Each structure stands twice: as C-alpha cells, then as structure tokens.
Amino acid sequence: MPKDTGIGASTKRREDVRFLTGRGVYTDDLSLFGQAHAVMVRSSVAHGRIVSIDTAAAESMPGVLAVFTGEDFKDVGGNPAGWLINSRDGTPMREPKRPVLAHGKVRHVGDAYAAVIAETYAQAKDAAQVLADATVIEELPAIVDMRAAVADASNRVHDEIPDNLCFDWGWIEDNRAAVDAAMKAAPHVVTLELTNNRLVPNAMEPRASIGEYFPGTGDYKLTTTSQNPHLTRLLVCAFVMGIPENKLQVVAPDVGGGFGSKIYHYGEEALVLAAAKRLGRPVRWTAERTESFLSDAHGRDHVTKIELGCTKEGDILAIRTETLANVGAYLSNFSTATPTFLHGTLMAGPYKVPHVYVNVKTVFTNTAPVDAYRGAGRPEATYSIERVIDKMCRELGLDPFEVRRRNLLTPDQFPYTTPVGLVYDTGNYQATLDKAVELADVAGFEARRAESAKRGKLRGMGLSTWIEACGIAPSHLVGVLGSRVGLYDAATVRVNATGTISVMTGAHSHGQGHETVFPQIVAEKLGIPETSVEIVHGDTAKIPFGMGSYGSRSLAVAGSAMDRALDKIIAKGKKIAAHMLEAAEGDITFADGKFSVAGTDKAKSFGEIAFSAYVPHNYPLETLEPGLEETAFYDPANFTYPAGAYICEVEVDAETGKVDVVAFTAADDFGNVMNPLIVEGQVHGGVGQGIGQALCENTSYDENGQLLTGSYMDYAMPRADDVPFYTVDHSCATPCTHNPLGVKGCGEAGAIGSPPAVVNAVIDALHSGGHTHVTHIDMPVSPNRVWQAINA
Amino acid sequence: MTKVTMTVNGKSVSAEAEGRTLLVNYLREGLGLTGTHVGCDTSQCGACVVHVDGKAVKSCTVFAVDVAGSDVRTIEGMANADGSLGVVQQAFQDHHGLQCGFCTPGMVMSSAALLAENPRPTEAEIRHYLEGNICRCTGYHNIVKAVLAASGQDAGAMAAE
Missing domain, CATH: 3.30.365.10 (Aldehyde oxidase/xanthine dehydrogenase, molybdopterin binding domain)
Structure with a gap:
C-alpha cells in the first residue's frame, strides 16, 4: 500500500494551486511604483570594434531617462569564471572578465553594448533603435568554427589571447602514457568522431530583473530570475559592482524553469541596479525571447574524437578522448567546470575501464557564452561513451546488451575508485539494466520490428547505460579541482x-x-x-x-x-x-x-x-x-552517483528520413525516493529534453556569426507530438551511503541518458534496413541528416 | 491612447490602450491579470493563450482594440465559483502536469478549448492539438495524461508509468 503522507508519498504539489489559477508571481509580474523600463542595445555583428556611440539623439527621445554604455562600467569589476582550470603544462587558464556592457569590442551577435532607460517599455525600445543607428561598429572577421579558431592565430576574440584557447586540459595527465600504451596494445580499437550539438536551454520564462535602490539606507534590492540568489549576490557584490553584500537583497520569486541558464550572473542584473541608483526609481528589464536566444548561456557544443581499445570479445581496455569545447565569447560562471570536471571525470561511465585519458581544449569564439545546461558535461561524456560502445558492438558483431552487462561494475566492487578521479559509493547497474530490459519488452522487439516493416517502417532499438556525478559537491574536493566557491x-x-x-x-x-x-x-x-x-x-x-x-x-x-x-x-x-x-x-x-x-x-x-x-x-x-x-x-562527503539503463525504440521512414520515437523506457537508481510523482516528472522532463537534443534541437551560427536559429520559428523545440509516453521506473534503488536521506538526485538523469539511446536506435533501424554503411549520424538526427546518411 | 472595454472573466472592464497594445499586454499591464504569460515573441510558445468568445487565441497576436466588446476568459477565470480548481486545473494537479508553472496557464486554456470541441480526444489528438504550446519541464507526459483524465478517460491505463 503506497504511503499517503511523508517520505515516499506521491503528495500532490501545493504550489500547483497558485500556478493553475494564475496567481504565481514571476519577476515580470511585479509592477512597482515609479518603475522605469530598460532595453538593452545589442550588437548585430559577431565581432567588431566600437568606433563611436552617439547617445544624444536617443537621449532626446520622448520618455528617455538615461542611456548607459560600456564607459559607465569600465571602472567596476567583471563577471568572473567560478572555476580556475590549469592547462596540461600547469599554466592557468586565460580569463577575460566580462564587462557589464561591452566596451571597446563587441564579441557576439547579441552582445549588449548600451542600455536605454525610459518611462515606458515602448519608449525605451524606440530609443534603443535610434541609439543602435547612431553607433559605429567596425566589423571584424568573425571566429565561429572552433577548429578555425585554434588554427588561425591572426584573428582573436580577445586581443590578449593569441590562440583563442582558454586552456588545454588533460585528465589525468600522469596517466596519459599508460593509456596510450594500453590503446596501442589493444586487440581492437574503435574510433568515433562526433559533435555534441549546441543547445539553447529555453526555460519558458525569459530572464528578467528589477533593480531598486533605497537612498535612505543605501540598500539595493535585485529581483531576478535566478536559480541561486546568494551566488548572484556574491557575484554582483564582490566581483562586479563592489556593493557590500549586506547592502544588497536578492530575491528570486517564482522562476519559470532554469535548466542551468539561470545559475549565472548576467550583465542586465548589474545594469538595473546601477540605473536604479542613478535614477532613484525602480528599473526593470525583461528579455524578449529573441534576446534569450542571443544572450542566455547556451549548452553542450563539443566536438570529440573518442577511441576505445577492447578485446575481440568486447571487454573495454582503454578510452581516450580529444575534445574541443566551445565557451563562446566570454567565460560564463560555470563554463570552465562543465567541459572539464563535470565531463572528464565521468569518462569511465559505469564500467570497469582500466585506462582513461581525456583531453579538452576550450575555445573562445564569437558566439554567445556556453555553460552548464541540464546535465552539464555528463551528457557529453555519456553520449561519447555510449555511442562508441555501440559502434564497437557493430564492428565486432556483439550484442550491445550482453557487452554492457559484462563491462558494468558489479555491486561487490563498491566503493569503486575510477581511473578518472571519482569514488562511486554504491550502485547496482545490472539490476537497472535487467529492469529496463523487462519493462521495454526487449524479448518482443523482433515481433514489433516485423510489424513496423509491414507498414514500411524501419524499427530500431537503442540502449544506453549511464552514470553521473551530482549532488554537487564536496567543497574540499571541488576546491582542489579549481572551484572558487564552496558547494x-x-x-x-x-x-x-x-x-x-x-x-x-x-x-x-x-x-x-x-x-x-x-x-x-x-x-x-x-x-x-x-x-x-x-x-x-x-x-x-x-x-x-x-x-x-x-x-x-x-x-x-x-x-x-x-x-x-x-x-x-x-x-x-x-x-x-x-x-x-x-x-x-x-x-x-x-x-x-x-x-x-x-x-x-x-x-x-x-x-x-x-x-x-x-x-x-x-x-x-x-x-x-x-x-x-x-x-x-x-557539506557532502562525496558526489552522489545516480545511474540507470535507458532503452529507446524508433521507427524510421527510409523514404523521408523521418524518425519517430515510439517507445522510451528509463530504469533509474536514484537511491531513496521522497516523492515518486515528482521524481517521475523530473525523468519525463529530462527525457523530453534529451529526445529534443537527439531529434530536433540545434543552434546554428552562419560563417559570419549570425544566429540562424534565433526564435521558435527556427529552433525546433520538442512539442507534444514529437514524444511518446515514457515508461519510467526507480525501483532498483541503492541508497546513497553518505547523506542522511540516502538520496542521489534525479533532475538531470533523463537528459544525460537519453540522447545516445535515441541515436543508437536510429543506427539500429538503418542497419536493419540494410543501410549498414551508416556508422554514425550527428545530432539532431533530423530527416535531412538521416536521408543524407542513407543515400550517401 | 483610447479606452478599450471588454468582458473579462465575466466582468466588464476597461483600460487605456495604444493602437499597438497587444491583448496580452492589455490583460497583464492594463488589468493586472498577470496569469497570462509572455514566453516568446513569434506566437509559437502558447503561454499567452486565452479564450476570446469561446475560442483559444494567442493573446500576443491580437490587438486589444480589435477585441473590444468581446468576451475574454483567462486562467484567472477558470476556477469553480466556490474557488476550487476547475476540472482541467484539478487534472493538471492530480497528474503533475506542471512543474515551473510558466507554460501552465496557456496549457490549461488550450486543453479546455480542446475538450470543449472534442470531449473525448485520443492521445494523438491531444498531442496534435497542444503542438502550439511549448513546455520545457514535463516532457509532455503528464500534461497529456491530465487532459485524458479531464476528459473522463482512464489516463493511467493509456499512459505507461
């Protein structure tokens, strides 16, 4: 009998009542007496030198109260990266601070170089256009492609950084020679080059901020769309504005989704505070969706070569990766941790792998900053591993279920120290795999495949067994790894x-x-x-x-x-x-x-x-x-290590290349579950985003650095008819050994484990149709890409 | 600026509007009905869906002056007379059909419009109808379940768990 209250009960959410009746209070819902409206003026070119900004015409427009440019903030601090990463040779990363408003140069389309404050939003918007027209920017060649960025030293995102490299990181550098030797000695080596496609997080509530200043006390108040108000306060106060922390209150009221994009401090937050002080009135700013596409921190964007050394029977001996990771034009707060310690440390997956080495070169480009997005580094690691294992199985004619089962760590091996620096505390990866196989009715797959074939469709099944490190994180460990905050x-x-x-x-x-x-x-x-x-x-x-x-x-x-x-x-x-x-x-x-x-x-x-x-x-x-x-x-003693097994079934129309996800099964180990209703909802949402990444989402810049996917007309968000009902299970629980609730965390799981399951299923479908020349298709596996692959 | 009058949630209301004022801004800023949300600027996301004379409409695509005199219903007008949640709202809570809540008003208004047109929709019909409403949190699973349940169908039997 399920519990109806307390731990383990599927208590219905109390917050729903206000959201379902229109009584939620999101930042943009607030209306303050005397409020003025800010509109940001954003660069329309990807890379340029600001020659002149003539503010006079904008300042004389009706209702305009103030104009800010980069000049107004050149003496305050800059927005820092939260993690200091050292290159393989021990040198610290290159760390350009991001100014509140661009000064001297603009570095991506959407980079804000000025702001207009007016009585009404419409007046501010009108004046922002006049200001943009009165600005002279000398356009410079855009640096968009990561390979070109590191190859051509003559063109620089930041003038002081000669090779556009933030760092060249090796993990673990001391193991490199042993990994190279193991790879050389391996009876079989599988190589795969893949792209982890760039995504826009797209929380449905656009970012918004309201600044207030109280001259009687000298206090500030910032109401903002944040996942972490204290972290925002720390960044605004100690790094950017120099306001004493005790003089700034940060409020994040109802916030409409984050997925990582609202962790970070953005320049608009500092701008509304400075403007509120100058004007003596509340100043508000709300992003239009187009601005969200242009200026929210994006996610993923890795180009990776992964090699896997194995026996002819499919026992994994070594994994070696080389990755170019895009950080965009500026370092967002978590941007240096995401491709390194949230990625490289997971590159052994849930498997017994004796030797692993990860190299990541992080590259500046004239694109929006890239940072943590749901999963953050762990989806990239999981995708690389699960795709290369699938390729190994095809090359050696092995069963992907049996091979994974054989390579998975077994329950008696915990605690298990991985070759990439983590200690997994507990797990039972065979149990989640068995559960997924049962729930997905793998035994009945061939019959379903035959039925699909009758309708002219190619049916495929894909598997992914994944692990992540979350519950971020022990402060002493992240401190050693370069974090500048405790966690x-x-x-x-x-x-x-x-x-x-x-x-x-x-x-x-x-x-x-x-x-x-x-x-x-x-x-x-x-x-x-x-x-x-x-x-x-x-x-x-x-x-x-x-x-x-x-x-x-x-x-x-x-x-x-x-x-x-x-x-x-x-x-x-x-x-x-x-x-x-x-x-x-x-x-x-x-x-x-x-x-x-x-x-x-x-x-x-x-x-x-x-x-x-x-x-x-x-x-x-x-x-x-x-x-x-x-x-x-x-302060946790360790990360937590949720893990699971995901099975996806797709139908591919070989005539058009269209892929339909027809079934998706997720069997997860989240440790103890406090509220099954909510945990299952988190998995649904993560899987939905993962299917979105695999099937339709992509962020595309052209060679001039113009964002081609800057609205919902161009950026394909998954819709209700792109996804099926999901089968989810969390019964194979091994409670976390080091926190009092025995919980592991479930928020990112779905987005981590699902993309490779989808792509593996598509490859399986194509092979079943005789298209065995197709060994890989980069995400999103759109109809065009699938058709091209079939017909290559 | 002109004074625009219409019926919203059963009450006659008026507020000042420019010619370019969209219905969503009229509702949010003119009337203080902030339950209707703005999630995009291309009429794609559906967070702003309201009913105008009984039809689901994206209120970001309609000028307020164009619907002067109309009968408009927003999320604030969906509860029962005694303040309890209406059928669709209750189904969304029962089936965890919302997380951050931002797309929710539009989802509820679209779902209610669907059920008014088609009282027992199939899963496929629900998914097709809600194509104009984007949710980033739920993966749509529990939204579709909620709409099935609100139509009196056995959502649990139709949706795998």
Whole structure:
C-alpha cells in the first residue's frame, strides 16, 4: 500500500494551486511604483570594434531617462569564471572578465553594448533603435568554427589571447602514457568522431530583473530570475559592482524553469541596479525571447574524437578522448567546470575501464557564452561513451546488451575508485539494466520490428547505460579541482510557538517542487502534518547562505542540511522534554511526534515542547536558551552517483528520413525516493529534453556569426507530438551511503541518458534496413541528416 | 491612447490602450491579470493563450482594440465559483502536469478549448492539438495524461508509468 503522507508519498504539489489559477508571481509580474523600463542595445555583428556611440539623439527621445554604455562600467569589476582550470603544462587558464556592457569590442551577435532607460517599455525600445543607428561598429572577421579558431592565430576574440584557447586540459595527465600504451596494445580499437550539438536551454520564462535602490539606507534590492540568489549576490557584490553584500537583497520569486541558464550572473542584473541608483526609481528589464536566444548561456557544443581499445570479445581496455569545447565569447560562471570536471571525470561511465585519458581544449569564439545546461558535461561524456560502445558492438558483431552487462561494475566492487578521479559509493547497474530490459519488452522487439516493416517502417532499438556525478559537491574536493566557491548548502528550521514550522532553505525551486517535498521530510521526521510546514526560499534576506539549485543538488545537499537541522531541533526538544517530564535526557525518546520517557506512558507532544520553548515558564533557562530554531550547513562527503539503463525504440521512414520515437523506457537508481510523482516528472522532463537534443534541437551560427536559429520559428523545440509516453521506473534503488536521506538526485538523469539511446536506435533501424554503411549520424538526427546518411 | 472595454472573466472592464497594445499586454499591464504569460515573441510558445468568445487565441497576436466588446476568459477565470480548481486545473494537479508553472496557464486554456470541441480526444489528438504550446519541464507526459483524465478517460491505463 503506497504511503499517503511523508517520505515516499506521491503528495500532490501545493504550489500547483497558485500556478493553475494564475496567481504565481514571476519577476515580470511585479509592477512597482515609479518603475522605469530598460532595453538593452545589442550588437548585430559577431565581432567588431566600437568606433563611436552617439547617445544624444536617443537621449532626446520622448520618455528617455538615461542611456548607459560600456564607459559607465569600465571602472567596476567583471563577471568572473567560478572555476580556475590549469592547462596540461600547469599554466592557468586565460580569463577575460566580462564587462557589464561591452566596451571597446563587441564579441557576439547579441552582445549588449548600451542600455536605454525610459518611462515606458515602448519608449525605451524606440530609443534603443535610434541609439543602435547612431553607433559605429567596425566589423571584424568573425571566429565561429572552433577548429578555425585554434588554427588561425591572426584573428582573436580577445586581443590578449593569441590562440583563442582558454586552456588545454588533460585528465589525468600522469596517466596519459599508460593509456596510450594500453590503446596501442589493444586487440581492437574503435574510433568515433562526433559533435555534441549546441543547445539553447529555453526555460519558458525569459530572464528578467528589477533593480531598486533605497537612498535612505543605501540598500539595493535585485529581483531576478535566478536559480541561486546568494551566488548572484556574491557575484554582483564582490566581483562586479563592489556593493557590500549586506547592502544588497536578492530575491528570486517564482522562476519559470532554469535548466542551468539561470545559475549565472548576467550583465542586465548589474545594469538595473546601477540605473536604479542613478535614477532613484525602480528599473526593470525583461528579455524578449529573441534576446534569450542571443544572450542566455547556451549548452553542450563539443566536438570529440573518442577511441576505445577492447578485446575481440568486447571487454573495454582503454578510452581516450580529444575534445574541443566551445565557451563562446566570454567565460560564463560555470563554463570552465562543465567541459572539464563535470565531463572528464565521468569518462569511465559505469564500467570497469582500466585506462582513461581525456583531453579538452576550450575555445573562445564569437558566439554567445556556453555553460552548464541540464546535465552539464555528463551528457557529453555519456553520449561519447555510449555511442562508441555501440559502434564497437557493430564492428565486432556483439550484442550491445550482453557487452554492457559484462563491462558494468558489479555491486561487490563498491566503493569503486575510477581511473578518472571519482569514488562511486554504491550502485547496482545490472539490476537497472535487467529492469529496463523487462519493462521495454526487449524479448518482443523482433515481433514489433516485423510489424513496423509491414507498414514500411524501419524499427530500431537503442540502449544506453549511464552514470553521473551530482549532488554537487564536496567543497574540499571541488576546491582542489579549481572551484572558487564552496558547494555546501544550508537550512534553518524555525519551529513557531504554536508548533508549525518554517524552513528557510538555500535551495531554490524553479519547478522542482521543493515546497511540497521538503515538508514531506519534515513531517515524517517530526510526526506532524505536512500542512504544518512551510518552505521559504529565494530571498537572501530570509534564508541562510545557500548555493542554490543546479547539478541535481537540492535534496542531496540542501535536503541533508534540513535533515541535520531537524536533528538539532529534536535534540533540543529532548532537553526541554526531560525538564518538563522530570526525567534524565538520556531516557527521552522521540517518535511519532511525541517526546516520551522510555518505558513509561509519560510524554509531551511536539507542540507542547514548541510552546514551552517560546513561553518558557517551566523551562531550564539556566542551562538552555529559549526558542526552538536551528540552522545547519551541510557539506557532502562525496558526489552522489545516480545511474540507470535507458532503452529507446524508433521507427524510421527510409523514404523521408523521418524518425519517430515510439517507445522510451528509463530504469533509474536514484537511491531513496521522497516523492515518486515528482521524481517521475523530473525523468519525463529530462527525457523530453534529451529526445529534443537527439531529434530536433540545434543552434546554428552562419560563417559570419549570425544566429540562424534565433526564435521558435527556427529552433525546433520538442512539442507534444514529437514524444511518446515514457515508461519510467526507480525501483532498483541503492541508497546513497553518505547523506542522511540516502538520496542521489534525479533532475538531470533523463537528459544525460537519453540522447545516445535515441541515436543508437536510429543506427539500429538503418542497419536493419540494410543501410549498414551508416556508422554514425550527428545530432539532431533530423530527416535531412538521416536521408543524407542513407543515400550517401 | 483610447479606452478599450471588454468582458473579462465575466466582468466588464476597461483600460487605456495604444493602437499597438497587444491583448496580452492589455490583460497583464492594463488589468493586472498577470496569469497570462509572455514566453516568446513569434506566437509559437502558447503561454499567452486565452479564450476570446469561446475560442483559444494567442493573446500576443491580437490587438486589444480589435477585441473590444468581446468576451475574454483567462486562467484567472477558470476556477469553480466556490474557488476550487476547475476540472482541467484539478487534472493538471492530480497528474503533475506542471512543474515551473510558466507554460501552465496557456496549457490549461488550450486543453479546455480542446475538450470543449472534442470531449473525448485520443492521445494523438491531444498531442496534435497542444503542438502550439511549448513546455520545457514535463516532457509532455503528464500534461497529456491530465487532459485524458479531464476528459473522463482512464489516463493511467493509456499512459505507461
């Protein structure tokens, strides 16, 4: 019988009621007295030198209040990269700071070099066009292709960086010779060159920011679409604007999706704060969707050569990769971690691989910045591995299921230290594979294939067994790896006098359902109703210093902090109960919402203890502070390692190249599951994005650096009729060994495991139709690409 | 600026609008009905869908002055008279058909319009009808389930779990 409350219950989301009735409050929904509107003026060329900006005409337009250019910010700091990565030779990465507004040069189409503030949005928009017309930019040759960027030293994105390289990273450099030797000695080597296509995250709520300044106190307030308000505050204050942290409140109210793109600090946030101070009025900015395409941090964009050395039986002996990773024109905050420590460290997959070496060259181009997008580095690693294993199976005539099963780590091998620096704590990869095979009815596949053939369709099946490292992350480890921040999280549990509870969490919910799930955990632990618990998040003035939500970390890190704070609440409650019940503290037990004297019927309810803490008439004041509120910071001991097996079935129309995903099965190990309804929804969403990447999404710049896919008319988002119902399962759970809830994180899984399953299925379908010359098709496997491959 | 009057969620309302003011901006800024969202600038995403005289309309493609006098319904007008969630809204909550909530108003309005036209749609009909509404969170699985459930069909039996 499924539980109907607490941990493991599919509690319906409480936040839904406001979203379903139009009462959510997103940043752009706020309307402030006296507000002015900002419109950014963006470069229409990919690369150019700013010769002159004549602001006079724009400033004289109706309603215009102020014009800002790069000159206004040249004396403030720049937006930094959060991770310092060293090249193989030990030299630190090249690190150009991004200014609030471009100064001297513009470096990608959409690079903002000015902003107009006016009484109304329409007036600001009109004046922005006048300003753009009064700006002279000397166009320079655009650097778009990564290979050309590193080959041609004469053309530079940043004048001070001669080869357009940010760094040349080797992981693990000391293992390189051994890997090379193992590859040379391998009886068979499979080589695959592939592109991990560039994506635009496309949270449905465009970015928006509102700046306020209060001259009476000198305080600032920034309301913004952020996944991590404290991180944004830190970046704005300590790196960009020089505002003392205690003078800036950052609020991220309801946020309409993030997928990584709202982790980062963007220049518009600094602009609205500076403008609010100058004008003495609130200043708001909301991106149009076109601006989102042009200026949000994009994702993926790797070009990789992967080699796999193996026996003739398909036992993996060595993996070696060379990757060019695009960072775009500027370093976004996580951009240097994504292609390195979130990618290279996963290159052993869930397999026994004795030797692995990863090389990543990170390249500046005249395109929008590229940073973490759902999965961030781990989808790229998984795609490379799962595609090359499939190619190995075809070259050697082996069964992809049997080969994976044989190479997977076995449960007795944990904890397992990989050759790329991680320690997997627990897992049962055979179990998820068996479950996926069962749920996908692999045994019945040939019959389905025959049925498809009758309708003239080629049916294919693709498998992917994946792992990721998430719950980001142990601070001491990420510090060694170059992170400039810690990655703990925090929670304050405030028991109110009447026994209800407010939890202030450092995690931020922008779709994940924290307002529902976190109370389930509190209710389970304290034996009180879920409805007595409220979650407070997204406001630096209310919550403890937390690092926000990304990297599937909310529950594993912030949830663990909350669990620790609850432990402190219970411990203090026992002291209060011992006094009230005239018993020794050691004799007090807490269960089902009651503090009891062991072996007696003497007990006090949780509510009675809470009341006593705030009305301490009968209370040990000489030894115990009144009140019942505890804060805990939690720094994980390790990453968490969710893993799973995904099976995709496609039908391909060989006449047109059209691919239909007709079935998708995901069997995952997320450790303990707090709310199955929400966990399954996370997998659905991730798989939907993964199918989008595999089938239709692509970000395309032409040779001049013009973005060809700058709207939903050109960028193919997956729609309801592009995807099937998914079969998902999370029953093969091996709880995480090092966090108190035993949870692993489920937010990114679907987007990590699904793209290779789709592409493997397409290749399988083509081979079944006799098109055995097709060994690889780059994503998206669009009708055009499939048709071209068939007819090559 | 002219004063534009229409009926919104059963009440007669008026607000100032320029000739170029879109219905979505009239609703959001003129009337403070911020439940209707703007998710794109090319009439693709469907976050702004409302009903105009009973038909689903992307309110970013309509000038407010052009629908003066019309009967408009927005997400704020979808709950039952007692404030409880309407059938479609309730099905979205029951089946976790929303995550970040941003596309949700448009999804609910489109789904309601579909069910008004076609009370028992098939899965394929639902997916086809919702093609003009983009969701980035749910992978559409639970949205389609919710619409099946709102039409009185056994969503659990039709959708694999």
